[in-house]
Amino acid sequence: MPMAANIEQRPVIGLMLGDVTGIGPEISTRLLASGTLKDVARIAVIGDARVFELGCADAGVKPPWRAYEKVSAIDWSRTEIPVVDLRNVDPAKIRRGEMSAESGRLSGDTLKHMIDLALAGEIQGISFAPLNKRALHEGGWKFPDEHQMFAALTKHEGFFGEMNVIKEFATFRVTSHVSLREAVNLVSPQRITAAVRLADATLKANGIANPRIGVAALNPHSGEGGLFGDEEITMIRPTVDELKADGINCTGPISSDVIFVKAVKGEYDGVVMMYHDQGQIATKLLGFNKGVTVTAGLKTVFTTPAHGTAYDIVGKGKADTGALEHALRIAARMASACAKEAGKVK
Amino acid sequence: MPMAANIEQRPVIGLMLGDVTGIGPEISTRLLASGTLKDVARIAVIGDARVFELGCADAGVKPPWRAYEKVSAIDWSRTEIPVVDLRNVDPAKIRRGEMSAESGRLSGDTLKHMIDLALAGEIQGISFAPLNKRALHEGGWKFPDEHQMFAALTKHEGFFGEMNVIKEFATFRVTSHVSLREAVNLVSPQRITAAVRLADATLKANGIANPRIGVAALNPHSGEGGLFGDEEITMIRPTVDELKADGINCTGPISSDVIFVKAVKGEYDGVVMMYHDQGQIATKLLGFNKGVTVTAGLKTVFTTPAHGTAYDIVGKGKADTGALEHALRIAARMASACAKEAGKVK
Numbered sequence: 083m084p085m086a087a088n089i090e091q092r093p094v095i096g097l098m099l100g101d102v103t104g105i106g107p108e109i110s111t112r113l114l115a116s117g118t119l120k121d122v123a124r125i126a127v128i129g130d131a132r133v134f135e136l137g138c139a140d141a142g143v144k145p146p147w148r149a150y151e152k153v154s155a156i157d158w159s160r161t162e163i164p165v166v167d168l169r170n171v172d173p174a175k176i177r178r179g180e181m182s183a184e185s186g187r188l189s190g191d192t193l194k195h196m197i198d199l200a201l202a203g204e205i206q207g208i209s210f211a212p213l214n215k216r217a218l219h220e221g222g223w224k225f226p227d228e229h230q231m232f233a234a235l236t237k238h239e240g241f242f243g244e245m246n247v248i249k250e251f252a253t254f255r256v257t258s259h260v261s262l263r264e265a266v267n268l269v270s271p272q273r274i275t276a277a278v279r280l281a282d283a284t285l286k287a288n289g290i291a292n293p294r295i296g297v298a299a300l301n302p303h304s305g306e307g308g309l310f311g312d313e314e315i316t317m318i319r320p321t322v323d324e325l326k327a328d329g330i331n332c333t334g335p336i337s338s339d340v341i342f343v344k345a346v347k348g349e350y351d352g353v354v355m356m357y358h359d360q361g362q363i364a365t366k367l368l369g370f371n372k373g374v375t376v377t378a379g380l381k382t383v384f385t386t387p388a389h390g391t392a393y394d395i396v397g398k399g400k401a402d403t404g405a406l407e408h409a410l411r412i413a414a415r416m417a418s419a420c421a422k423e424a425g426k427v428k
Numbered sequence: 429m430p431m432a433a434n435i436e437q438r439p440v441i442g443l444m445l446g447d448v449t450g451i452g453p454e455i456s457t458r459l460l461a462s463g464t465l466k467d468v469a470r471i472a473v474i475g476d477a478r479v480f481e482l483g484c485a486d487a488g489v490k491p492p493w494r495a496y497e498k499v500s501a502i503d504w505s506r507t508e509i510p511v512v513d514l515r516n517v518d519p520a521k522i523r524r525g526e527m528s529a530e531s532g533r534l535s536g537d538t539l540k541h542m543i544d545l546a547l548a549g550e551i552q553g554i555s556f557a558p559l560n561k562r563a564l565h566e567g568g569w570k571f572p573d574e575h576q577m578f579a580a581l582t583k584h585e586g587f588f589g590e591m592n593v594i595k596e597f598a599t600f601r602v603t604s605h606v607s608l609r610e611a612v613n614l615v616s617p618q619r620i621t622a623a624v625r626l627a628d629a630t631l632k633a634n635g636i637a638n639p640r641i642g643v644a645a646l647n648p649h650s651g652e653g654g655l656f657g658d659e660e661i662t663m664i665r666p667t668v669d670e671l672k673a674d675g676i677n678c679t680g681p682i683s684s685d686v687i688f689v690k691a692v693k694g695e696y697d698g699v700v701m702m703y704h705d706q707g708q709i710a711t712k713l714l715g716f717n718k719g720v721t722v723t724a725g726l727k728t729v730f731t732t733p734a735h736g737t738a739y740d741i742v743g744k745g746k747a748d749t750g751a752l753e754h755a756l757r758i759a760a761r762m763a764s765a766c767a768k769e770a771g772k773v774k
Contacts, residue, residue: 226655261647262703263612263659294475303702309572311607339708348711357608358648362685362707367692 089158090422093206093417095123095410098194099133100211102171102390103178103185105401107137108131110211113403113410114143114163123414125162126153126205128196130171140397153204168195179396186217190231197235200382207383207417212391226259229377231426232384241276242379245284246365246388247412249355251345252288254281255352255362265357269300269313274321274354281352282330288412288421296323296341296350297334298360304337318356342368374409375417383416385409435504438764439552441469441488441756442499442542445479446557447526448517450737451747453483456557457751459756460509461491466734469760472499472510472551476727477519481645486743514541525742532563535720536577543581546728553763555730555756572605575723578730586668587622588725591630592711592734593758599633599707600627600700600724609699611703613747615646615659620700627698628676630724633765634758642687642696643668643680644706664702688714722762729762731755 097114100106111134119125127134131149138144152381156164171188199205209380215228225231229244232418246253257265257278278295285293297318301311308315308391318335334354342364345353355361365373370388377384387405395401442462446452456473457480465471473480477495484490494508502510517534531636547549561574571577575590592599603611624641631639643664647657654661664681681702682690688710692701701707711719716734723730733751741747746753 226652259648259652259656261651261659262608263657266609266612287491302605302708305607306572306605310605313607338705339712342709343712359684360705360709362648363688363706364713366685366689367710367713 085089085155087304089124092122092124094203095125095209095413095417096123096128096199097206097410098189098192098196098208098210099127099129099137101182101185101189101214101217101391102173102176102213103134103180103214103217105140105396106213107133107212108140108397108399109387109401109403109406110134111137111145112141112143115141117142119408119410122411123417124158125410126156126166128137128153128199129168129192130173131165131167131169132173133171134165140371140399142399143189153199168192171365171389175386181214181217181220181394183217183220183293186214186221188217188221189213190218190221190223193231194235197232197382198373201236206421207208207385207413209406209413211406212387214391219270222350228423229258229384230379232380232382236380236382238380240379241263241273241280243277243280244396245281245376246361246370246373247376247408248368248370248373249367250348250368251350252281252285252352254278254284254352255358255361256354256356258358262357264358266300266384269317269356271321272316274318275325278322278325278330280379281354282332284376284416285352287416289415289419290351292331293328293351293355295332295352296336296345297332297354298341298356299335300356301339302338304335320328322336326354345367362427374405374407374412377410380400383413383420385413385416435470438468439469439760439767440499440550441471441553441555441759441763442474442545442551443471443662444535444538444542444554444580445475445483447528447535447560447563447737448479448482448519448522448532448560448565449526449528449742450560450739451486451739452557452559453479454745455733455747455749455752456480457486457491458481458489459752460488461489462749464753465756465760468764470504471756472502472512474499474545474730475538476519477511477513477515478519479517480511482519486745495565499545500649502688509772514538520666523558523677525739527560527563527566529563529566532560532565532567534563534567534661535559535570536567536689538583543578543615543728547582552767553731553759555731555752555759557752558733558735560737570653573616575604575730578723578726578728582726582728584726586725587619588723589626589628589703591627591717591722591724592707592719593723593754594711594714594716594719594724596694596714597696598631599625599711600624600698601704601707602700602702604704608703612646615663615702617663617667618666620750621671623700624668624671624676624678624726628678628698629662630722630762631698635765638684639697640679640695641676641678641700642682642691643678643684644687644702645681645702646702648684650681675712718751720751722758729759731759731762761765
């Protein structure tokens with residue numbers, strides 16, 4: 083993709099420093115200090131300046147930074163890292179390197195604040211360093227997962243979903259955080275259509291002009307011609323055929339134990355899976371902890387590294403910034419594509 | 429394990445040359461010509477001598493061999509490869525490098541003959557070079573899979589199952605070739621118990637004194653404390669606890685997307701999975717085509733390379749013998765363990 087010609091064309095991405103108990107502040111500050119994303123996005127840190135300083139100390143970096151009251155006040159012609167200081171998290175009061183419900187509550191508060199900024203058009207995308215999901219839940223943000231939290235807070239209606247990005251390909255889900263029994267019941271032509279269209283649109287927003295999408299089977303051996311279940315015959319194949327006829331570059335159904343072997347060889351840009359573990363077994367084996375999780379299909383893009391808060395290495399200055407950088411690049415790319423799309427519509 | 433002290437103590441393993449259309453004859457003859465398994469088992473080729481000769485030509489080997497009418501006639505003090513010549517497959521009449529229902533029918537006939545030999549006590553284990561499963565089916569051996577064929581032909585009653593062996597670990601199944609919906613319905617304390625006990629016994633028969641067995645969850649995130657399904661709470665954990673109390677070294681339930689990451693790091697000798705694709709997604713990504721499939725739990729052990737007939741390289745002399753060698757070693761080991769066990773009982 084062409085680089086933004088001038089600073090005003092680069093999307094504004096809000097970066098949340100992650101749970102203060104974990105490695106989030108450290109990887110955020112080290113990455114920002116490197117300046118590597120300057121040409122890609124205008125990144126505004128949104129959180130508490132004391133957490134930002136803590137991250138700098140963890141990372142052993144001293145980048146110039148400047149506190150602001152609000153995003154709209156940021157002077158983007160200046161070179162310091164802008165930190166919108168919410169003054170809501172005092173690191174001195176939270177024990178690090180372990181789960182804290184209080185910290186989870188504050189993480190949720192900060193995310194809520196950022197979502198309001200996005201809805202007001204002040205930021206075009208949200209990236210967040212690792213959160214502790216149990217902390218978020220115990221802190222009172224009681225959603226089955228953060229994607230459903232974001233959908234609720236952005237008042238989204240309709241299909242949306244988690245995209246998991248690894249080096250070789252990205253996965254999309256027809257069903258996600260439900261029991262396997264319920265997943266089987268939920269698989270329908272409507273949901274398959276929605277998931278494949280979401281995959282297509284999201285991969286296009288990521289700069290792939292004609293994404294190749296593999297659609298997984300539900301049953302072993304793709305149902306073995308109807309012998310082990312008929313969803314492939316009654317639902318998946320007809321839906322894939324319809325979507326193909328409508329111009330989407332999709333193929334399927336493809337057996338679970340074949341589709342990821344093909345995907346890892348580069349045959350697909352995206353894999354649409356019928357149930358959570360179908361894709362997670364594969365991506366976790368293929369190094370998903372270096373990957374990125376995206377909430378796709380909402381008006382605002384949300385991205386985060388797939389790895390966690392890594393309590394065992396907090397404050398040791400050795401956490402890797404690769405996945406967070408990737409998460410920010412995806413947020414910037416998708417926010418730009420979205421802005422371009424909106425420009426077309428106007 | 430100690431090596432068999434003398435030739436009589438080595439188990440007699442019947443080796444079927446596989447589908448004549450594929451690479452089976454070539455890898456069988458090349459492996460036997462190498463003599464590498466001489467100290468492990470007494471291997472009797474059971475099939476057609478013309479197919480054996482064809483394999484030698486494919487492999488470019490000329491090992492000394494000797495035809496016999498029946499296994500009981502074999503003089504094991506001789507050094508030639510013994511070939512029990514069934515005179516049932518004329519390679520001149522079958523086109524190679526493609527699926528042939530006629531060849532499938534003959535493969536089934538040969539397996540049936542070998543099963544009768546095993547039931548009569550003339551051979552202690554059966555290994556077979558790659559078969560074409562569709563050919564077997566179209567040739568009239570209409571079973572959902574070969575394991576069910578072997579169970580039916582050996583008149584087995586009770587639980588049995590497929591074991592898939594890769595370098596790092598082996599998998600066992602609570603359910604197998606049924607729809608995902610039926611798999612969810614079939615998971616029960618009885619089946620979990622049977623599968624874990626089968627894993628334990630089979631791994632012990634493979635020389636692992638105290639096998640470490642990981643038991644997979646059924647639902648995503650292991651049910652997330654009952655939020656996404658309760659089989660982990662109502663069934664899997666209590667069953668695992670009971671088995672542990674009974675001396676089996678098992679752990680679980682462990683989430684699908686965690687258990688294989690642990691297994692590949694060496695934490696388990698065996699993984700018991702709830703449904704077919706749970707394990708197959710993982711093992712196929714981890715190079716299962718170099719692995720071995722075992723039919724476990726029947727009176728006779730059956731082993732075969734996990735890879736197929738490889739029609740694209742038939743007759744080119746480049747097929748690898750590694751997986752077939754591994755399959756024969758497992759058959760020999762399990763047949764020996766079984767004989768030892770039988771000795772104890774008497």
